[in-house]
Amino acid sequence: MKTNNSNHSIKDTKVDMAGLDLNAQYQIFLQNSEKPKQYKLKYQPMISIIVPVYNIAAKHLELCIQSVINQGYSHWELHLYDDASTNMDTLECLKKWHKKHKKIHVQYGKTNQGIAHALNQSIAKAKGSFVGILEHGDELNQDALWQVVSCLNQDKSIDFFYSDEDEINENGERLNPCFKSGFNLDALLSFNYINNFVVIRKKYGNKKNWFKNGLDGSQTYDLLLRLLPLKINIRHIPHVLYHKRLSETPAKLSNKDYQDITAKSALDNYIYRNNINATITNGLFENSFRVQRAVDESQLVSIIIPFRDKLDLLQVCMQSLLAITAYPTYEVLLINNQSKDADVLEYCTQLSQDFANIYLHDFDEPFNFSRLNNFAVTKAKGSFLLFLNNDIKIIHHDWLHEMVSHIQRDEVGAVGAKLLYADDTIQHSGMLVSAESAVHFGRNEKDTDIGYFQRANYIQNISVCTGACLMVSKSVFLEVGGFDEEFFKITFNDVDLCLKIRQAGYLIVYTPYAKIYHYESKSRGLDGTPEKLVRFKQEQKHYQRKWAKAYVDGDPYFNPNLQSSVETIVLNQTSR
Template identity: 30%
Template sequence: MQSNVPTGSTALLNERFTLVLLAHDQSTALRRALRYYSESSFTLLVVDSSSRVDTGITAAFSDVQYLHAPTASGFGDKVRQAVEHVVTPYLAVADAESFLLPLALEQAMDFLEAHGEYGACQGYSVAFEAHADRVDYYLLDRKGCEDYSGPSAEARLSAFAEDCPALVNALTRTETLRRSYASLPAGFDSQLQEAGHSYGVVADAKVRLLDIPYGVHERSRVRKPQSQVAMTPGTQDMRAVAEQERLAITLAAAFGAGASVREHARGIVKKLAERSVPPSGKLFESTWDSRRAEPVRRFEPTQYVELPFYNQAFFDVLATLEFLLHAAPSGQVQLKELEAAMLKQKELSRPQRNTSAEPLDEQLARAFLSYAFNQDLVKQLLGLMQAKGDTRYVQMLQAWDQRLKAAAFENTARLFDDTRSGRLLRWLEAREPSAREAQQVSKYLAARKGGPTFGILILDLEADIFKMQATFDSIINGYCRAFKIVVFTTGDLPAETTPQSVLHFVKVNESNYVDKINQVVSQSDCDWMVMAEAGDELTPGGLFRAGVELLDAPCQAVAMDEFQRQPDGTLADVFRPGFNLDLLQSNPAMMGRHWLIRRETLVKLGGYSREFKNAMEFDLLLRLIEQDGLEGLAHLDEPLLICQAPVVEDNADERKTLLRHLAVRGYQADVSAVVPGTHKIDYRFAERPMVSIIVHGVDDLTVLQRGLLSVLQRTRYQRYEVLVPTMAANHPVLRTWLDGQGHQASRVRLLDIDAGVATGSLINAASQEAKGDYLVALAADSEVVNVNWIESLLNQALRPEVGVVGAKLVERDGRITQAGLILGLNDSVGSAFVGESKTARGYMNRLVVEQNCSAVSFGCLMISKQLFEAADGIDTGLFDDALGDVDLCLRVGQAGYLTVWTPHVQLIQPGVLASTPQALAALREKWSGAFAQDRFYNGNLALQGAGFALGPVRNVPWTDLLN
């Protein structure tokens, strides 16, 4: 589309210049940018490559042209489409996260109109990174050559190769870009397309850099992205280098310059593609002062005063921008920090029942200082201050409220609702009883001697009065009143109390606090004890529900769920499974804290151990298991605490008590840590039993041969055989192939079966021919990855309490296909984490540690032959075609054995669980209780999707609990 406005005319600005905004799933940033440019009179064209049309743009900004380009695959593709729609003689391109200064754009256009031989003009830019309370600015451009005015493309490119300033945001003649893009190649990644854009502009016409502030760019948009190819020091990403070379050759040929231009092209493409924000190039930061309603700047020691940024006019522009950045946050760093800040605001805005708590107006005032752009908070604070009659504060808030409303942005408080922390708080609030329900439960408990009483043991080893206040407030705000609090503090005692007091303080030091705890427990009249730390907050309904559920419970120790504050201040849920021995052993930081322990049990066990101060609760649970087995351990799927997340580090006390426990159980084990904070147990069995590998599902001989080859070549264990049940017609082909695979192929036995035999019958029949003490059902399309796979399976299967062992199944590209099975997932039986990287840690580290689960599949399943025969093998009556593996695991579990899933055995396998409607219906009917609640999952987690996501918001059925 040709321009119909001559260069240098006195036409209106919107007839002379178009600013093109590029967007992709950047709704907030795009609206923020359009608001920023709304006072300017040039034409605005949005090129949006999002999958969906943003229908609200033209409604909110009627003068904006909106082009939906979902097929545009990168920067160059979007600019190519934009050029065809622009009718003005000049244009500039900017990302929706960036800001080009309108005055600078006009100055650049004035230059081009006065110098017809130039094709592009721009000034200097800085990068910014928005945070919750401040904006950091970084060096982006450096001083260099400012005039690329050589008479030929080769001369200009030769000069340009020295500095290579990015020209993607330069104000450019539309015809220059049209000619350039007619020659520019397509099909390169976005970053190389930007390099080609700059190269093409210089090759087509002269370029000038003015000594003016020009743009402010979001840092992550201009920073060199991390290569997807893992690199070791001293190596290069060869694929990226090859792409750069290909583009350089293409550019040099496309623009028809001299022979030396190819070398310039290599250098230019490399420099532009690797252009990044220097990590030490921070210039200054602007912290928003809520009292003054303006930023306060702090400059770094190193400055670049030759750049044109150090003047009041530029800082005034930045002040306007910063208001927009805080009022309409969109950057990942900023949003993550705001989640923590707004979580704190949410907590501070909650009325307290504790009469000694900080007054609500003072809490809200503190919240306002941390982030003043939360419109809900401003409204709440304004109402309180009006009621209080604080005229000066009210006037300040009213003026600020009007400024926020004038910006016409979406209420930033809504942002918090969509965060993980926001969803967790909303979910938790829904579980609180209504006033009527609370009254009914209290009456019910009163009729039963008040219900169980809870001793809350609080460790205050840092003598932090503010943390203690938060804990006290949470307890008072709760619904449970059947408690006593004992604070073990290293600080001065705030009051003289006795063990009979509801709140009792005990002076301790680092050497005696464990003994003091045990002494208090032995003298307590409470039924249950729970340990917490200063700063931990009890949920409003956690103990209240526990009081009802534990009235007649025969258990000795109960785990509950919790929310944990992450190092960045946000919340993460920890929804634990029902008691899970192997997960407790491998991940005690997540599984071994904050248990409710029956006081009698705690005393009987001799209390907590001084020897394992950093793993007191874990050690206590292990001693309870040693004494009474697993029967007295239970789980209640209700959050009890909001606490600090444990530090991710190796815990020597955990390891020592775990080794002690394993020795008591008769294992001379070794404990190591594959992932910090977790434990991998090598039981170090001396036995080397014979293992029979039954390969099933033979449909494609090529696939079968590849799987057999992986077993023969990658199995270090020597005492094994491979049984391949297949039709007699396949035997000659397989035997001939096996004869060429060396002596290891002698381990393979071909078993003759009829065509159409189902998996269940096939495995049952093969087990009768097996010579091994242990059987491994292995799908024919499985490929072994780690050479110690049989040893790792036996490491679990040889334990007397273990019945079945399964493995981690992955795609060839490393994505998870199966990681243990969950009953009821997606209305069937499924695996969580499908599609995640095999290196991912998963929810609560559950992708990297051994654990118990309800079932594993025949993709790779080990069981002792004796137990398999005792269970009468696979139920071929109901589950011959499908789900026989799940039924087998459930029957073994019903007999008292554990099913263990181990991530330390990996196989390449599609992980598709064989299922039919008939088999699924039969499984549901036979195991209805297990389907109602998979005890190795959690009732608060979603049963739809990939698993381990927060379930729907729902109330606790308080009234039903009383029946």
């Protein structure tokens, strides 16, 4: 296995990674990343590696088997089950290794019965307390099993592992790295982001009778969804431990369609088993889905809109809100923060007279976003609060339905939307937190761009959503003490609120299906004056004092191999 197009080391050389495409960054990353020191492990469980085989090229099967033999961790066994291959080279390769290595076990099926059957037959013979799944032709990194067992030596309660992965071509070159997040329930319900490499505690697989027939291509996805109610301990290992064979020919459309069908079936079964009132529709990209939950429209939403003058912005906001929003049960609280424009006050007064669900309140104090919104909450009657900037334009009728569909879930504390600038570039699709600060990941990308593995285009759990459009359960808001009026008067208040909500055990959900325009910071202007910059730095220091220790290892919904201080995908120059 090798990296691309370079024979010289660039260690200790500062490279502008941001100016390179992902694969170019990855080559630098690989060259600079040292192999982990594999110290002796006290706890050494047996890991059974399971490989279903069917008509794979012998040269690729050889590489697959060799990658297991080359493992730095030695307490393993390899089970290969041939699902009635007709390729004689495949069969000869299996026979050779069965005779050659005492830790390799081979079974031969008489008829082709599919991946799930092949996996289950091998697992029935496996002696390990953990089972790892490896597809024929793919390869494990040399430290894959050691990394798993190293984690177990730190925490023996872990039941399910998954790792980062990349692709490997015919020349042994590694490409297209997929650096994943920590466990993300809503992302998992959107698509199978777990993929490879997985290692599962055998006793839990046994409880669920392992893999179900008829779900080939999505069998591991289905198993994980069935394991979730057991409250298993899931651990992401942020290292590339798996190398997916990059096919020389594109996958047939029929194969992609079948995998889409089996994944949807697995998801449908999950929804049914867990009594979730929802429908599953296709997502915004291939092999992704949207879990569209039924909405209780009797729940009152209190939409809180602070303003100071800027009649043109407020008119656009209110006109679009009233004309487009389909959700029927909401109130609007217009919070006047020392406006001097008589026209805007007249406009708001007229709205409050014309609409029974619109209320005008005065907050006659210097601007303090946190105190202003806390004041508004005392006036709100709804069980759900929606903090909404006045420089917003609603563009889809179901935006509020979508946000309510998630905030009504008991486990969810806050919900954020996808915000676009007027030129259809992304302003907000979730924020990343670190020990130093928080940034809008993907800002300024085109809404139509794929981005990093479609990150802006599926429902997922994240650490922080912007307060420009943030729905919060009122009970949760009060439970965590609302916005911090003392330390986060202007900035970091939404970050602090979301992190308090997560700290209390609730999920933050980002959904791209609530999409609106945001003419950012036009009300106050950008924080460019010396006074505003000083204030920003002060509030950033408050953030660091409060949250740096909790996020010293980075955002749990991001990946430590990616830089969390920038708004685009940039790899660290070495692995962490």
